Amino acid sequence: MNIKNKVHSINFKTLSYLVLFSISILILLYVFQSLFLNIFYEKYQIKSLDKIANSIVLNNRHDIESVINDMKFDNNICIEFVDTLGYSTIFNERATGCLLGDDSLTQYKEDMLKSNDQINKIKLINPYYDTQSLLYGIKIDFGQVYVYTMLEDVEESSILIRSQLMYVMIIAFLFAIMISWFLSKKLSEPIVDITNDAKKLASGNYDIKFNKNGILEIDELADTLNYLEDELVKIDQYRRDLMANVSHDLKTPLTMIKAYAEMVRDISYKDEVKMKQNLSVIIDEVDRLNILVNDILELSKLQANKDELNIDEFDLVEEINLILKRYDLVKETEDYCFITEMPDKALVRADKKRIQQVLYNLINNAINYTGDDKTVFIKILYDKKNYIVKIIDTGKGISSKDIDHIWDKYYKEEKNHKRNVIGTGLGLSIVKNILNKHNFKYGVKSVKNKGSEFYFKIKKAQKK
Numbered sequence: 001m002n003i004k005n006k007v008h009s010i011n012f013k014t015l016s017y018l019v020l021f022s023i024s025i026l027i028l029l030y031v032f033q034s035l036f037l038n039i040f041y042e043k044y045q046i047k048s049l050d051k052i053a054n055s056i057v058l059n060n061r062h063d064i065e066s067v068i069n070d071m072k073f074d075n076n077i078c079i080e081f082v083d084t085l086g087y088s089t090i091f092n093e094r095a096t097g098c099l100l101g102d103d104s105l106t107q108y109k110e111d112m113l114k115s116n117d118q119i120n121k122i123k124l125i126n127p128y129y130d131t132q133s134l135l136y137g138i139k140i141d142f143g144q145v146y147v148y149t150m151l152e153d154v155e156e157s158s159i160l161i162r163s164q165l166m167y168v169m170i171i172a173f174l175f176a177i178m179i180s181w182f183l184s185k186k187l188s189e190p191i192v193d194i195t196n197d198a199k200k201l202a203s204g205n206y207d208i209k210f211n212k213n214g215i216l217e218i219d220e221l222a223d224t225l226n227y228l229e230d231e232l233v234k235i236d237q238y239r240r241d242l243m244a245n246v247s248h249d250l251k252t253p254l255t256m257i258k259a260y261a262e263m264v265r266d267i268s269y270k271d272e273v274k275m276k277q278n279l280s281v282i283i284d285e286v287d288r289l290n291i292l293v294n295d296i297l298e299l300s301k302l303q304a305n306k307d308e309l310n311i312d313e314f315d316l317v318e319e320i321n322l323i324l325k326r327y328d329l330v331k332e333t334e335d336y337c338f339i340t341e342m343p344d345k346a347l348v349r350a351d352k353k354r355i356q357q358v359l360y361n362l363i364n365n366a367i368n369y370t371g372d373d374k375t376v377f378i379k380i381l382y383d384k385k386n387y388i389v390k391i392i393d394t395g396k397g398i399s400s401k402d403i404d405h406i407w408d409k410y411y412k413e414e415k416n417h418k419r420n421v422i423g424t425g426l427g428l429s430i431v432k433n434i435l436n437k438h439n440f441k442y443g444v445k446s447v448k449n450k451g452s453e454f455y456f457k458i459k460k461a462q463k464k
Helices: 003-007 010-035 037-058 063-073 102-112 156-202 216-266 272-303 316-325 328-333 353-368 427-438
Strands: 079-083 088-091 119-126 133-141 143-150 311-315 338-340 347-351 376-381 386-393 443-449 451-459
Touching: 003 376, 010 156, 037 063, 037 119, 037 133, 063 079, 063 088, 063 143, 102 119, 102 133, 102 143, 156 216, 156 386, 216 272, 216 347, 311 316, 316 353, 338 443, 347 353, 347 427, 347 451, 353 376, 353 386, 353 427, 353 451, 427 443, 427 451
Parallel strands: 338 376
Antiparallel strands: 079 088, 079 143, 119 133, 133 143, 311 347, 376 386, 386 451, 443 451
16 A cells, blocks of 8 residues: 555544544643643632631631631631731741731731721732732621632642643653554454455455444444345346346247248248248247347336336226237137226326336236136225225245245246246336336235235326
8 A cells, every 4th residue: 555545544544533632632731731720720719718708707706716727727828817906816827928927918907907898808919929819808706817828829739740741741642642543443444354345345256244343333334235245146146047038038039030931931932821820920029029128128227217207197997908908819819817806997197108017017927927727817996095906816826035036126936837928027127116116005915826916006196
């Protein structure tokens, strides 16, 4: 694989995205640690001091010093209690930057004492650290409490965190690359394997098995490709069967045409009666060839969706009667019997020419497969919106393993019928494509040794 292909491979893409994601997380971590740490610390300190101030107000009693002792080491704060006589006690004076004993806060304390509010707070700058600080003044019944804290984290631990953050990020980045590489391999390898197997399948190797790896989407793809492989195997077999059947159906009339043409040329040209008989055979065989070629072309056209439907209103009963007249010769010479059960009229909306093809092919199929009684039943039933057309034979029926495939494009059931009066074996595929194009429901019911019932529903014409 060349460099250009590697850059566009799923392995490289997955690795790139995961590394980019890791870098984004590390940058976000650095920004928050470096730029927003003081902001978060300030908000945290203000919230803590508000809570302490409210706690002192609620515990406004003579043992206030014990209350202060309980909280003096929290949040790096220092606290000063000044009683009504002016005596001052400072708690946790060693807290970082504590100014409660410094004269710089005197004016602030006096302003708070003069205020009418019970709790006062003010931001100021610590002159020794040049950082923002917060001073609270809380009035109680027997004195004044001052709470002081830094609003910027100047502890050595936070400084150390910042200094070590770069090293932590480098280690985390290397670790992220390793994890990303592992994940990209884990995700891309099964897809690459499936792609390579799919190429083998495309080249005609149908012995491929697409394996699963536990990832839902890839497992579904493997199942789909395994199903595709099974269907391709069936289609390939159907194609071989079709070529064999069509070759046979073409060869037989061609052999007959050649034989009778030679007879006319060499023998019967002197006998007008025999010559006409031989020529009639030739014409019949040419008609058979014409039907076969037309059926193949018709099926190809339907499957390519090159022929649009011409929806019109017509009488279904009239069309069936016209089609049955084509079989008068079959009834006279072969003793076929057509039993109909139809209303006087059945107005429908569909493509008239296509529905004629459907009826013609289903009746042909029934003739070819009906039983020894040579009887075919044609029925038209109805419900509120549709007419149901049924074509029934009395033959051997269709086995359960074949019934799901009889409509298939290349499928041809074993020739277990006794006759093939009219047709090419492609009729049911044509029926399927026409009815699908109309969105009409259709199907077949069959009982072994009792016959088969082919049916389809066709929409009634709306009453004007």
